Structure formats: structure tokens, C-alpha cells
Amino acid sequence: MALTAGSPEPQSRSLPPAWTAGDTVGNMQEVLEALETYKKKDPAKVVVRFKAVGNAPIMKQNFYKITASNRFQAVIQFLRKELGWKAGDPLFTYINLAFSPAPDDTVSNLFKSFATDGHLIVNYSTTAAWG
């Protein structure tokens, strides 16, 4: 199974010769089904641990199980609700006291890359801390 599609020119994005034979339609169906498999949302939950920074109010409960397929934006919204924040109240969120993730990244992706001892640590602050 050799991949020969190594040409840098986009114009030559043609199939390697190995693909010319056989039932390509059937294979296409397989690929589309495979894509659907990867699109399925991960129902697993992961532990998110909220930690206040600076003057931010401390939460009574700071461990939550959150569905991994949620986007980080959902975590921000959940946190705002728990804190009783109104729209426009400033809130800055960070992972591991280090960076703000993109709001459309998933909790699952962040957990896989940045979890510490089985927790995804989300720091929150009312002022920009590591912006």
C-alpha cells in the first residue's frame, strides 16, 4: 500500500495508480461511513476543575463533570452562570494558568492534551492575567 500522492502542486492532485482499479464507488461509501464514525460525539464526561485567580469569587463546588464533546465556549457559559455573571461582566479563562484556548475547541481535545491528574484545570479571572 504505497502512497504516491506527494506532489506539491495542487493541480496534480490526481489519484495514485493503485486507485484506478476496483470498485471506487463502494470504497467512497466506506469512507463516508468512516467520516460519520469520527463525527459521532463522544458521550464521555471529563472532570473540569475551576480555580479562581486574583479577585475572582471562589466557587463552593469547583469539580464538575462535563461532556467531553462540548466546546470550550460551553464551559465559559457554564462558569458565567455559576458565578451569576451578567452579560458584559468581564471574565477571562485559562488552561493551566498559561493560555486561553479557542472557544470552538472541544473539552475533549483540551483534556487529551492538557489534563493534569485526570482533571482539566480551568482558571478564571476578572482581569486579563496571561492574555
Added chain:
Amino acid sequence: MSYTPRHAPSAFTTPASTTLFRRLTWEGTVPIEVRVDPKELPANSDRGLECYYLQAPRVSYLPLLVPEIKRFLTDVVFDDAAARAMKEEDWWFESDDGALLKWHWPVGLIYDYHTITSSIRPSAPPQQTAPLRLTLHLASPPTDKLLLSPSADACKQAFMGQMKEADFLRWGNTKRMTGLRKAEQDGLWEGIKEHNFDEYWRVAAKVTPTTSPNRSYSPPPPSATSMHTRPPSADPGSSGQPDKDGAYNVRSVPVRMYLPDGPVLQDLVPPMLEDGTMHTLAHFLHTHLPLIFPPPNTASGRELAYPLVQGVLVPGEAEMAWLGACMAGADGWVNVCVGIQRDAPRF
């Protein structure tokens, strides 16, 4: 994909070739057609001219293209009253398949993602160099879906966040990024705004790993296998080694995989495998997307998918570490877009 495991990096790791590939990546541009939604075109607009074409740098962002588009619309299309009433903070873009375009995605990624998403549509036109057709809406932005405000400043903050996330993945901390002076951090963004390779890389070279050759490549330390559970404070004690800043010594290469119509997947990508060989793109795809890139020696193995990085079809032997040093976007991330070869081959 077949490949021979290699224990040493490829020949494309000399300083000259690293600079060459960084420049090729940086200079990449994509064709874009911007058309104002005809339903929203103000009265008295010149309807024959509502289309604008531009060749945008891959490393740029939509908010940075807005001033140029606005200039065209006010100078050529709108009358004075409409030009005065125009509020660009209400603007938003949609692609021809109805997808909302994110303000914080690099233009090159938007283009490649559109290419691979089109690759699974039955009606996908076979053309390869067509412009990305965007509809510009002038009002009622769906802010809950766009997530960020369209301002260049919000985009800069998001960019800095991505730089730091990439830094953290590589080294387990963000010391390299936070160690930059304010003027240097601003210089990164200015370099993108001005599409100035030297200005950007003057600073980026301090945070991006190098691919210097002539080093000894011993297998990674045993601790590398427990990367998932290691707390971020436990930075690998690589200090004292001459190549501690090298691309092959990072904890993980910042990589995201994009599939047609989503999802976006991210995981740790060590530059070396446990057996001491280089982590190649072929290995990476076989491991993370085995249904689409079946591992070699499996009966079903017929690949219909292709990996695009910066619009380039990348061979399976490419090393993840090399991609991270030479073909990452300006935000430090290697975006691997997976397309599907739908049509009969063109020979």
C-alpha cells in the same frame, strides 16, 4: 501509506532549507471572491461591481482583510450615504456552502477546510484553483456562532492564545512566549498584518523550534511515554543538552486534524516514537484515523483520502517534528486537513 522507519531526520533540516520552507509557507496566498449579499446591498449601489477579488496571504485573518474590502465598497460600490451608514462591526462572512466563517481561523485554513469539505459533496466542481467564494453580510451577525467579535484586536488576542497553547504543548510551559517583550509580541502580529516575513520571523524564531542537523538521536527518555499524566510543572529536564530547543526534542508538536464538515481533532504528537524512530505523518494518520488511512498490511487498505498542510499534499514520510518547524501556520499550529478523492482519476 508505506514508509521506512527512520532514526535520523531527513535531509530537509539544514538551516537553509528550514528558512526556505518557512518562506514558502509564509508566502502562500489563496484567491478569494467577496460578494455582498444582493439582498443587503444598499439602495443606489453600483450592482455591476459588487464583487471584489483578492489574493490573501494564508497566514492572514478575515478581520485583517476587512479594511481593504471596505475601501473598495465605499470607493466603488456604495453611494456616499450608504458608505457613511455602513458599520463594519456588523459584518460577517459565509462561504458558498452556507458555512459561517470564523474570525479567528487563518485564511489558509479556511480555504483548505472549504476544499476538503467540498470534496465530499456530490456536486463538488473538479476545479482546483477556483477562488473561495464568500458572501459578505452587512447586518445581523450570528454572534453566538461566530464566538468572537470581528475586531482585529479580538483576533490578535485569539492569535496570542494560540501561540501560547502551541508553546505549552511543545515545552510544558509558556516561558518562551511570556519571555517576549511586549514590543516583540506586537511584532509577531504586525508581521502578519503587513505580511512581512522578516518582521514576523525575527521574533518567531525565538519561540519556534529549529531543525538543526548533526545531532545524536537517542530514543526519547522513558518519561516521554507518561506524557499524558505528567503535570505541566514537570518539564522534561532537557536542559544542558545542546539541542534542547530542537524540533525533535519538543514534548508534542502542535497539530490539529480537520475532517470534511468537521470534527477538529487534537492529541499529543510526540516527535519521536517509543522505538526511537521519527513520528511520520503516515504513522500519525494510521494511528488517529485508521478507518480513513488503514494501516499498511491490512486487507482493506485502499486509501481514498489525502492530507493537506498549507494547501500542499504532504507525503507520508514527512516527519511531524519537521512539519511543526517548517510548515506550521503563523500561530504555531500544523493544520492537517483531510480531503476525500471522490472523482474518477484524471490521467
